[in-house]
Amino acid sequence: MPTLLDVKNLKTYYTTLRGYVKAVDGVSFAIEKGEAMGLVGESGCGKTTVILSILKILPPEGRILDGNVFFKGVDLVKLSEKEMRDKIRWKGISLVFQGAMNALNPVYKVGDQIAEAIRTHEPNVSKKEALERGRKLFELVGLDPDRINSYPHEFSGGMKQRAVIAMALACNPDLLIADEPATALDVIIQAQVLQLIKQLRKTLHLSMILITHDLSIVAESCDKLAVMYAGKIVEYGDLATIFKEPLHPYTQALIKAFPDVRAERSPLVSIPGSPPDLLFPPSGCRFNPRCPYSMDICSKKEPVPIEVKSKMHQVACHLIGKR
């Protein structure tokens, strides 16, 4: 069986008047059936653009310049818009949008919005059947099925997030992409939502990409981790391995930047400087201006991802190449 999703050397640039914004610049990763991968990085590092490229819902200024996205062996980059809509989106890959608070249309009933998603992708389903499926989905995500005729403003933040998850599950996808599913929610609600996602993955055998800036959320809900910095994946592999022994200086700093509530009180660690402008990324390794271990070669040559020990741990850093 082919890998469920195999992204190879994906390049997506945005055209602006000042030049190309290299938002995604040679990104590769793979997800097997049933696996969950965390895609982590700061704002503006290109995480969301990766997802928009996979689903081909980029804004007009964005273009996939190079690379392949194989989904069950089919290259999505080559598919037409109609094929994407009829075969891939929602049935194969669905998306839980960022900011669920605003992802629902305030003037339509929640149930009608779920029915619309079903009927767009499966035109033979009648509205009545679609609503019936909506009720089942509501039950699945822990909402009262009788609330299907409510408007979004009648839902609390946590309920809206559940409804958006229900909508993403409407056409039985194989891969669920969740873009910051828990940010802007209070901790307790956040924990409830993450627990729901975990439980759904188990019962529905879903694969998942979880996009977030919060490493601690990834730590408890994923198997794999890809750390992105300025349009590139700097470290990729098995989650537990990376947490135990992060090799890229950026990953190391990022892990330290998340304080553990249970640990002894200790000074907070920051990464000096700020993320680069992707219109004019630094030459060589893009992290070199902020890197504490920067060497001569770092600003001259771009490091390529190297496998460390096993295939399941790749790092793009000259420090590792040297060893």
Added chain:
Amino acid sequence: MTETILKVEKLKKWFPITRGLLRSLFSRRELYVRAVDEIDFEIKEREIFGLVGESGSGKTTTGRMLVRLIEPTSGKILYRGKDIVSMSDEEFKPLRKKLQMIFQDPYESLNPKMTVFDILAEPLRVQNVAHGDEIYERVCKILEDVELTPPQEFLQRYPHELSGGQRQRVATGRALILNPEFIVADEPVSMLDVSIRAEVLNLMLQLSETHGIAFLYITHDLALARHLCDTIAVMYLGKIMELASADSLIKEPLHPYTKALLAAVPVPDPTSKRAEVTIKGEIPSPVNPPSGCRFHTRCPQFIGEICKKETPSLVEIGSHHYVACHLYR
């Protein structure tokens, strides 16, 4: 013994809900959002006091009342023994220098039409404490303090020419320039990227030491509060549920709500598996808060009628560890 700088007694803020004419004709009952409902605490010199809670728990309202941006419905705020609530504006103006605030969103709290110099010089001009060259000197000095160096490079910039972290430094500088004794910092890093958060927070820590400033740090992030604060107070629906030193609050949480909050904080360690979330539902509306203990509707350790009927008061259990719960009496 360090001196108490700020003492809050039975502080209360109820926001009236305005209704249409017809509704107000038919119903006499006034409705209020009970944002803050009789809280007491005190902040010592140089202390970093963390106020933690979910959205809608009243933390921001509390912070704003302490610097007199909102007038309390009742209660007292004693700054070095003097009640600032009952003061007139003229009486309060000199104290404004001592009580400052850093706002949550540095993208909105800085006037986009003013240069960094003007933003930082404005407090000096308003308070009439410096003139001419002295203003320039003090602005440069403060830019150095918040590590925007060399200052000359930043003086003539506008906020849109700065990154988020730099903006929050300017906002911090603006709060510092009048040499305050107490600063309210309302989620100062929630809008910033992870890698720059620690920078701004460490700056705050350092300033509290070098300048001897006390902070009220408002946040929803217990993990950050744990590493930054000396004392933490947990708020829920306008009430303080538990108040203790950061160490004892994290290590020996007493209130079921604090325990639930702690259990819900994700831990950046894949080997630790967290317990199931025991709390169901969401924070109730502050318009009609539950009777008795406000947490009783979601409490996993609910003990019966008493929780529904009597509001537990904040009592001292251990040394400097206060809790408002019927389990401990």
